[in-house]
Amino acid sequence: MALDGRTAIITGAGGGLGRAHALYLARHGVSVAVNDVSAAAADRVVAEIEAGGGTAMAIPASVTDEAAVGAMAEAVIDAWGRVDILINNAGILRDKSFAKMTIADFRAVVDVHLIGAAICIKAVWEPMRAQRFGRIVMTTSSSGLYGNFGQANYGAAKMALVGLMQTLAIEGEKYDIRVNCLAPTAATQMTEGVLDAESLTMLAPERVSPALLALVADEAPTRAIVCAGAGHIATANVTLTQGRYIGDAIDAGEQTIANWSEIVDRSGEIVPGYGFLQAEREVAAARAIKNLSNQFC
Secondary structure (H helix, E strand, O other), X not given: OOOOOOEEEEOXXXXXXXXXXXXXXXXXXXXXXXXXXXHHHHHHHHHHHHHOXXXXXXXXXXXXXXXXXXXXXXXXXXXXXXXXXXXXXXXXXXXXXXXXXXXXXXXXHHHHHHXXXXXXXXXXXXXXXXXXXXXXXXXXXXXXXXXXXXXXHHHHHHHHHHHHHHHHHHHHHHHOEEEEEEEEOOOOOOOOOOOOHHHHHHOOHHXXXXXXXXXXXXXXXXXXXXXXXXXXXXXEOOOEOOOOOOOOOOOHHHHHHHOXXXXXXXXXXXXXXXXXXXXXXXXXXXXXXXXXXXXXX
């Protein structure tokens, strides 16, 4: 089995996608810590894994509880000696149009999806650095990548996870900690009533989980955003167009409008390797224009 001997923590694994992830990784030889706020749900998934010959433990805890998450990481290390994989899957919905959404609804979703993920990563980050190996997967969403009506809180949290991935992948690189995002489309309790029966069958959670293998294997990429659903897998990217130098003349704003079609032209766009590349390119463009001007002075 490709991941034989590895260990993993999967949050929100008592049902839906988390359960599918847990069963999938267990079949590939991973010892799985099944985390869920429901102890009974976590126990059921552990029983399924053990019935299939796998190794698992149930750890009921909220990902927003820093002490409980810290204890979870310690329990995994005490039992299995290390923690190799973290799948940040736990999530909730509080869908409403932004006009009707309360700040409490907004904060609750961000707390679970974003802050909960950060708490879980913080609990395993030093052990992964010490062992010089780690695979972390964030669960992002098309709602964050592209927007979705009624999900301002959810979309904001999910896109924030992409930003967290980008920086942690850079910081973890020399320790072989690879950080990626999975944007799943799956029929779960959170999607019931939204899609028709045939679509829900096609979008079974089990058809997303195979995308995990590429993201947690020894040869995994880092900073990838993998979109998976119904057996289809693609990647998404945050890109930067070639743009145009406008300068700082008094009509720079008007020039931006006049040259908008060139500024947004996607031919030749790039995927920056780090955030500061934008500033480097902007300064280089300004210097190139200055040098050209000096040649004709």
